[in-house]
Amino acid sequence: MDDNTFEKSRLTLLGLGAMGTAFARAWLAAGHSLTVWNRSPHRAEPLVAEGAKLAGTAAEAVAASDLVVVCLLDDASVGEALADADLTGKDLVNLTTGTPAEARARAEWAQARGARFLDGGIMAVPPMIGVPGSGGYVFYSGSRDLFDAHREALAVPAGTTYVGENPGFAALHDVALLSAMTGMFAGVSHAFALIRKENVAPKNLASLLVGWLTAMAPYAYGIADHLESGDYTRGVTSNLAMMVEGNSTLLRTAEEQGVSPELLTPFMALMERRLADGHGDEGTTGVIDLLTR
Structure with missing residues (x-):
């Protein structure tokens, strides 16, 4: 594939919320032929002015391209939008936020309808x-062949990090x-409350706070070493007794x-x-062992 062919490759995007619109603009700016669909068609008007093609239905949008990217509200919205679409031979990339179990179920659903499937988690x-x-980057998991085939197009809006064939791994990461x-936000909120x-x-x-939290972030490597070695005492400088x-x-x-x-006590209770x-x-x-059921 030469550069000219890459620039003009076609794809379809379903969902034009803030994130979907940002992805659409990135692909259009890179020269892709883009077909879009949104439940509220007026959201597509600015993108049409920038060169996108608006499909009347999700099924029509899917039919327009081999690569179909979905960025909707939730997993239920994905199933509803694609209910009447022919997915045979399509490459379906789902950027809709969901859980690992939803991603695995959606992968089975897509494969049963003849599509390759890749799930994405937008960071x-x-x-x-x-x-x-x-x-910014996106975690991807699922079909490696799909990811490799469309790696360049997927990398246009944001970086790509492939985390495995298990379709649920992108959502998990x-x-x-x-x-x-979220835990960091809790700690930062408590810190500001103290000085309020x-x-x-x-x-x-x-x-x-930024300097301190940046210095403390490598603590995660120590935890990873403990979990992989099974020795929770290795390299410990401030032990649990001291911290409690x-x-x-x-x-x-x-x-x-x-x-x-209240933002601190749940973790303290586990300690x-x-x-x-x-x-x-x-x-x-x-x-971590106390949290794992």
Whole structure:
């Protein structure tokens, strides 16, 4: 495939919310022939002005291209939109946010209808899409042949990271990272609450938080080493016994500052349980075993 053929390759996009529109604009800017469909057709008007073709139905949009990308509200919306579409011989890439189980079920559903399937987890916000160097990327899992066949087109809006043949792995990686982010947001929120009534500039604390959290982030490598080796004490500098004892200072400070500790106490309770089970010389890795059912 030469560059000219690549630039003019055709694809279909179903779903023109903020993320879908960002993907559409990136593909159009790269010279792709793009057919779009959205439940509310007026959303497509700006893209049509930029060169996209608007299909009247999702089935018509699917028929227009071999590569079909779906970016809808949820998994149920995907099934509804594609109910009347002929997927025989199509390459279906699902960028709709969902769970690993939904992705695996949707892969079976697509394969039963004659399509290759690839699921995607978008690690970006719309302003990052189509912007070189933004750091945005998409996890992909499912058909390796599909991914390899369309790698260049998929890489136009954002970077690509293939995580395996299991169709649920993209969603799993997506949610794992988002879960870690949510925990970080909780800690940051608690930190700002502590200074809320004091003469401390939030921007000054923000600078300190970014530096501190960046320095602490490699802790994840230690946890990974513990899980792979089975030795939860290896390389531990601040053990669980020390950390649980230190938690009392965090809680007393929150009380003094009039701040609820509810963002911290669930994790602290797990640490205390692990310590009570006799694992004071470990780090916090053992908490993972308490979470795993």
